[in-house]
Amino acid sequence: MSYAVKNMSEDDRELIAFRIGDQEFCVNIMSVREIRGWTTATPLPHAPPYVLGVINLRGAVLPIVDLSAMLGMKAAEPSVRHVIIVAQVKSRVVGLLVEAVSDILTIIGDSIQPVPEVSSELEKQYARGILAIDKRMICMIDLDALFPQQESEAA
Amino acid sequence: MDMNEIKEIFFQECEEQLAELESGLLKLNDGDRDPETVNAVFRAVHSIKGGAGAFGLEDLVAFAHVFETTLDCVRSNRLEPSQDVLKVMLKSADVLADLTNAARDGGFVDESRSRALVKELEALANGETPAPSVDAPKVVAKAPEPVQAAPPTDDSGFQPVPFSFDSFGDEEAEGEGEQVFDITFRPRRELFSKGNEAALLLRDLSRIGEMSINCDIDGLPALDAMDPEDSYFGWSISLKTKKAEEDVRSVFEFAEWDCELTVKAAEAAAPAADLPMVPVPFDLSALDEVSGPAASADVSAAQTESDASKMAAAAARVEKKETAAAAAAAAQTATTAAAAAGQTIRVDLDRVDRLINLVGELVINQAMLSQSVIENDNNGTSSINMGLEELQQLTREIQDSVMAIRAQPVKPVFQRMSRIVREVADMVGKSIRLVTEGENTEVDKTVIDKIAEPLTHMIRNAVDHGIETPEKREAAGKDPEGTIKLTAKHRSGRILIELVDDGAGINRERVKQKAIDNELIAPDANLSDEEIDNLIFAPGFSTADTISDISGRGVGMDVVKRSIQALGGRISISSRPGHGSTFTMSLPLTLAVLDGMVVTVAGQTLVVPLTAIVETLQPEATAIHSFGANQRLISIRDSFCPLVDVGRILNFRSVQANPVEGVALLVESEGGGQRALMVDAIQGQRQVVIKSLEANYTHVPGIAAATILGDGRVALILDVDAVVSASRGQSLKPEMSLAATG
Numbered sequence: 053m054s055y056a057v058k059n060m061s062e063d064d065r066e067l068i069a070f071r072i073g074d075q076e077f078c079v080n081i082m083s084v085r086e087i088r089g090w091t092t093a094t095p096l097p098h099a100p101p102y103v104l105g106v107i108n109l110r111g112a113v114l115p116i117v118d119l120s121a122m123l124g125m126k127a128a129e130p131s132v133r134h135v136i137i138v139a140q141v142k143s144r145v146v147g148l149l150v151e152a153v154s155d156i157l158t159i160i161g162d163s164i165q166p167v168p169e170v171s172s173e174l175e176k177q178y179a180r181g182i183l184a185i186d187k188r189m190i191c192m193i194d195l196d197a198l199f200p201q202q203e204s205e206a207a
Numbered sequence: 208m209d210m211n212e213i214k215e216i217f218f219q220e221c222e223e224q225l226a227e228l229e230s231g232l233l234k235l236n237d238g239d240r241d242p243e244t245v246n247a248v249f250r251a252v253h254s255i256k257g258g259a260g261a262f263g264l265e266d267l268v269a270f271a272h273v274f275e276t277t278l279d280c281v282r283s284n285r286l287e288p289s290q291d292v293l294k295v296m297l298k299s300a301d302v303l304a305d306l307t308n309a310a311r312d313g314g315f316v317d318e319s320r321s322r323a324l325v326k327e328l329e330a331l332a333n334g335e336t337p338a339p340s341v342d343a344p345k346v347v348a349k350a351p352e353p354v355q356a357a358p359p360t361d362d363s364g365f366q367p368v369p370f371s372f373d374s375f376g377d378e379e380a381e382g383e384g385e386q387v388f389d390i391t392f393r394p395r396r397e398l399f400s401k402g403n404e405a406a407l408l409l410r411d412l413s414r415i416g417e418m419s420i421n422c423d424i425d426g427l428p429a430l431d432a433m434d435p436e437d438s439y440f441g442w443s444i445s446l447k448t449k450k451a452e453e454d455v456r457s458v459f460e461f462a463e464w465d466c467e468l469t470v471k472a473a474e475a476a477a478p479a480a481d482l483p484m485v486p487v488p489f490d491l492s493a494l495d496e497v498s499g500p501a502a503s504a505d506v507s508a509a510q511t512e513s514d515a516s517k518m519a520a521a522a523a524r525v526e527k528k529e530t531a532a533a534a535a536a537a538a539q540t541a542t543t544a545a546a547a548a549g550q551t552i553r554v555d556l557d558r559v560d561r562l563i564n565l566v567g568e569l570v571i572n573q574a575m576l577s578q579s580v581i582e583n584d585n586n587g588t589s590s591i592n593m594g595l596e597e598l599q600q601l602t603r604e605i606q607d608s609v610m611a612i613r614a615q616p617v618k619p620v621f622q623r624m625s626r627i628v629r630e631v632a633d634m635v636g637k638s639i640r641l642v643t644e645g646e647n648t649e650v651d652k653t654v655i656d657k658i659a660e661p662l663t664h665m666i667r668n669a670v671d672h673g674i675e676t677p678e679k680r681e682a683a684g685k686d687p688e689g690t691i692k693l694t695a696k697h698r699s700g701r702i703l704i705e706l707v708d709d710g711a712g713i714n715r716e717r718v719k720q721k722a723i724d725n726e727l728i729a730p731d732a733n734l735s736d737e738e739i740d741n742l743i744f745a746p747g748f749s750t751a752d753t754i755s756d757i758s759g760r761g762v763g764m765d766v767v768k769r770s771i772q773a774l775g776g777r778i779s780i781s782s783r784p785g786h787g788s789t790f791t792m793s794l795p796l797t798l799a800v801l802d803g804m805v806v807t808v809a810g811q812t813l814v815v816p817l818t819a820i821v822e823t824l825q826p827e828a829t830a831i832h833s834f835g836a837n838q839r840l841i842s843i844r845d846s847f848c849p850l851v852d853v854g855r856i857l858n859f860r861s862v863q864a865n866p867v868e869g870v871a872l873l874v875e876s877e878g879g880g881q882r883a884l885m886v887d888a889i890q891g892q893r894q895v896v897i898k899s900l901e902a903n904y905t906h907v908p909g910i911a912a913a914t915i916l917g918d919g920r921v922a923l924i925l926d927v928d929a930v931v932s933a934s935r936g937q938s939l940k941p942e943m944s945l946a947a948t949g
Contacts, residue, residue: 097907
């Protein structure tokens with residue numbers, strides 16, 4: 053656990069890492085409200101393909117997004133093994149369907165590497181940085197950038 | 208409770224009183240001559256004056272006083288409430304409202320306007336009563352500046368009133384010399400509980416003359432038997448004053464029916480010493496700054512403290528009692544009115560909303576529980592089922608009651624509109640009458656709060672653009688006075704608000720030209736009259752050639768439409784050239800629950816609002832007729848109605864379902880016309896709690912909202928109108944506008 057540093061300074065952050073396909077991603081733990089199992093979602097008409105539908109989260113209607121499809125990868129085939137990360141994005145709450153939550157990481161401020169120049173606009177949009185941990189590469193996702201207010205309104 | 212909170216209560220009550228005032232005046236305007244209406248109007252102004260006096264709001268008191276004086280003339284039948292008189296009074300009510308707002312928010316009121324009205328009011332009061340008009344101009348001159356309350360000592364009960372020399376009472380008093388009154392005053396418990404304070408009344412009394420006072424302590428029980436909230440003292444006062452008896456009584460006017468009071472003129476020479484009372488052992492004046500040291504009774508001190516805090520609030524409520532003659536009758540009505548008004552409590556809206564949300568959860572949970580019991584109930588344990596049924600009934604009742612808390616009549620909004628009509632009509636030099644109907648129609652408070660703005664805008668539009676000038680109207684053979692009718696009614700679970708003007712109607716040529724100029728429609732677009740009329744709701748459309756001060760504030764009818772839609776409502780217009788236009792708004796009664804029919808479409812569960820459904824039927828193969836390329840009609844009792852496959856419209860399936868295998872829901876849509884919506888099956892009917900999709904997602908075309916069903920899953924609520932429009936070939940998009948289809 054070479055990456056876990058006990059004495060946390062203000063720059064320290066805790067991240068939740070999760071798996072989609074053979075890639076690993078992470079988001080700031082502060083935006084994660086809860087993690088729950090997959091339940092069948094009610095599909096929405098005229099929704100983009102990555103929006104799987106809505107579920108009931110204790111009385112609130114929660115849209116579920118297939119993060120894999122949204123990031124331009126293979127669409128998920130939701131099963132009981134999938135999990136939903138319930139995340140707060142600005143004023144809204146979104147459920148992110150991922151394959152599994154893999155880790156909780158504590159990192160010190162400058163251990164995040166900048167995203168290398170890539171041609172894809174999509175990756176540039178959401179990727180905030182890259183972490184190298186135990187030979188694994190974990191991409192840090194900026195949820196605010198992934199779900200800008202107007203984008204989802206047009207969706 | 209600090210002073211600001213008390214003040215806040217006062218202003219809240221002012222709002223109620225102002226509403227009362229305006230509705231009373233409007234009733235009078237419609238020919239109502241019920242003395243109780245006049246009394247209600249009088250009481251409203253009087254209460255505002257009283258409360259304002261307690262806070263030293265000089266401007267407000269001054270204006271209210273003049274207003275009150277004139278109203279008193281009406282009450283005592285000295286002034287006939289003709290249309291002209293009422294016009295002035297309605298304006299005065301507006302100014303009073305402005306002054307109240309200014310006092311609350313620190314705003315600024317156009318002084319010239321209130322001054323002019325003061326003059327008009329005084330002229331009215333004096334027109335019938337040969338009164339000391341000498342004082343009037345002086346008053347106007349010194350009124351405006353709010354000064355710190357420097358109590359004039361020669362004045363009657365309302366020290367802060369610079370206008371105190373009004374028509375009643377003074378004439379007699381002026382001429383006569385000093386007189387001595389014997390006054391006995393014994394407050395009852397209620398006097399204190401309403402927040403009045405005996406010491407203050409006595410102090411006021413001391414200001415109008417020379418006074419000697421004796422306290423009657425016979426009623427005072429032993430200390431251990433004493434109830435600190437009760438009243439035990441009485442006072443007998445001998446007052447030497449130049450004032451008339453009425454003025455003396457007016458000191459007690461807020462308290463008169465909460466005490467035993469006698470005022471009688473004594474022999475002029477009667478010395479105070481003759482009174483068979485013990486001298487004051489409890490110096491009440493210790494309670495305030497008026498005089499001397501005090502070995503004061505703790506009882507009184509305690510009362511003062513608690514009562515002072517209540518005082519202001521109560522002062523605004525206390526009604527004025529008649530002087531002498533009409534006393535009994537007025538007191539009777541006033542008391543009943545007060546009792547009726549007293550049965551309310553103020554609750555923070557957030558608390559109500561929290562309760563509503565919780566009850567919503569309860570309903571869902573109860574439904575889920577019922578369902579799982581039914582699923583697991585193999586041996587028919589009827590006691591559980593019975594219990595569940597009762598629970599269901601109870602939750603339903605709780606829900607209804609909770610919803611009723613938020614329901615409010617639309618009256619306040621309608622009243623605000625009458626003011627807008629008056630003001631705008633004045634500004635543009637038109638004569639317009641606003642007729643309102645169904646103002647007691649109840650609707651959720653959120654809806655009320657949110658319709659005020661669009662409605663204001665529409666009213667302004669109707670006055671500014673809809674109704675013609677009196678000359679044009681006369682030329683067209685119409686009554687020079689225009690009429691705007693505002694009605695509210697419940698219709699199939701929604702509230703329908705109609706705004707009808709008898710103006711010129713929509714100038715379709717101009718609207719069309721404008722739409723072409725603004726590139727909203729193609730120049731060769733072939734539009735029906737209805738479509739042209741509805742162009743005015745298109746974004747970026749404004750027909751006013753010159754932006755006028757009244758309606759051209761940069762917001763058009765598109766904003767109105769959007770705000771109505773945001774409420775789950777719809778708006779449409781119909782217009783007849785030369786005869787006027789009708790705007791129809793249909794809004795949900797509450798934004799929280801809905802009676803729906805639960806249906807299955809392409810394997811999905813949907814809820815169709817019951818209000819939209821006219822009937823349901825099982826189509827027979829012979830009733831289905833193909834029409835053109837891919838349209839199908841269903842014949843219902845010899846009329847043909849287009850079939851709309853909901854699953855297709857919502858993209859749930861790619862091929863049209865076989866109508867014979869499904870169920871048709873005959874719906875009536877806002878735009879008129881019936882459609883048969885095809886669904887696969889009907890599951891049942893139930894009340895559902897509306898959950899917003901927009902909160903975490905976005906508006907979904909064709910879907911009004913979501914709900915949570917008994918099994919805990921989310922079901923979507925169909926937006927019938929959007930689906931019907933989509934079936935007409937318009938695209939199913941959130942920003943659906945006529946402009947796009949033109």
